[in-house]
Amino acid sequence: AASARGLTKTYGGGEAQVHALRGIDLDLPRGRFTAIMGPSGSGKSTLMHCLAGLDQAGGGTVTVAGTDLGSLDDDTLTIFRREHIGFVFQSYNLLPMLTAGQNILLPLELGGRRIDDATRERAHALADTLGVADRLGHRPAELSGGQQQRVAIARALITRPDLLFADEPTGNLDSTTSAEVLDHLRRSARELGQTVVMVTHERDAAAYADDVVTMQDGRIA
Amino acid sequence: AASARGLTKTYGGGEAQVHALRGIDLDLPRGRFTAIMGPSGSGKSTLMHCLAGLDQAGGGTVTVAGTDLGSLDDDTLTIFRREHIGFVFQSYNLLPMLTAGQNILLPLELGGRRIDDATRERAHALADTLGVADRLGHRPAELSGGQQQRVAIARALITRPDLLFADEPTGNLDSTTSAEVLDHLRRSARELGQTVVMVTHERDAAAYADDVVTMQDGRIA
Ligand SMILES: Nc1ncnc2c1ncn2[C@@H]1O[C@H](COP(=O)(O)OP(=O)(O)OP(=O)(O)O)[C@@H](O)[C@H]1O
Ligand SMILES: Nc1ncnc2c1ncn2[C@@H]1O[C@H](COP(=O)(O)OP(=O)(O)OP(=O)(O)O)[C@@H](O)[C@H]1O
Ligand SMILES: [Mg+2]
């Protein structure tokens, strides 16, 4: 589970100041699938990055799995994220010099876990569910946009995180592939008890969620 | 106008060979707005890159504005693209060290055209139509995903190209902003006589087009 209280975030200063988050109160219960919608520039990615501890809020608190993220130092926060959080970025952020398969296993390598045969099989099965098992030996530049997106999704899921944040995870997927991904996310919440939070601008995608939150100008509408 | 005859494109070799395009015949009439749909990995981006002269086909011909692209040497092709073609990339490809405004004007700078006041005003008006006029002084990293996408669209339109290729141009836009962009693209075709080709996986977006082409496994279905 995760929650935010009075969350604020401002970029820049003076006249050019952007109030990206203007006091967010939000509860994300364990085992539920929440969709976040809203206009481009309304603060959705900023909210997701603050909830996941990837960005420091300007004010307010973020609590994840009982822990106040603002109370952790950088190293502890890094370990905490690795242990509890998976994140699918809006622009994927795959490492260009690693293959798709290496990108997927990276969170486990970084966490110092041994990559045994069982783990490799699990990674392969996950890639297979997402329809990219035949592209694992290729680097991101050799993949289509939607294939890169699905590799990013697999990477976020490989650690079986308590919380999964997905920023527009079906933005480059056709309807069939989209449905498969969304179904997998819903089952992650219902069957594995993961807390799933997904930003989307597509109503069909939001329909898979248990709850829909709408943002407007840095606030929850 | 543009057309392809017997277009093929293969990546890799041996067992891992990917037949991304398997013999494409396609006509894109001047002043018409064509949507290209199809599953992730079906070859849409590859087709767009070959039609725009950004990628060399394996076989077949591409004819743009009466010119066989395969007959041009690299320098002539570069100049030809600059003169006739605008391209919105699936991953935007904005230059990170330039501001949004500088990114938009870049095609004109590269073409050696003087950037006078009238041109700056036109660039500003275009950014305003796309709702990003207030972000022009910021670098891409300081923009939301949808804002970056709209800057990429403005950059492709600034040279008033005969042919505009847009690869998933509304993938990160909410429905309102999406409608504004699609309406602008349709008017570019109908009022300015531009040949507009758009890849999309959203039926609502394809509805703005005059014609819809569907791809499947490297072929037109
Ligand atoms: N440089 C490359 N080397 C090897 N394979 C490639 C390369 N570029 C693309 N491919 C493969 O060619 C196929 C078609 O890719 P393309 O990018 O055209 O698909 P697409 O229809 O645009 O997909 P999406 O909807 O996901 O963007 C994919 O299977 C992709 O993995
Ligand atoms: N580093 C930054 N510096 C300045 N402004 C920023 C920065 N990052 C984001 N912004 C601004 O903050 C606002 C919210 O951005 P955010 O990325 O959260 O929007 P979003 O809702 O995710 O939009 P989209 O749907 O387009 O992805 C935008 O106006 C954006 O330009
Ligand atoms: Mg965003």
Ligand SMILES: [Mg+2]
């Ligand atoms: Mg593509």
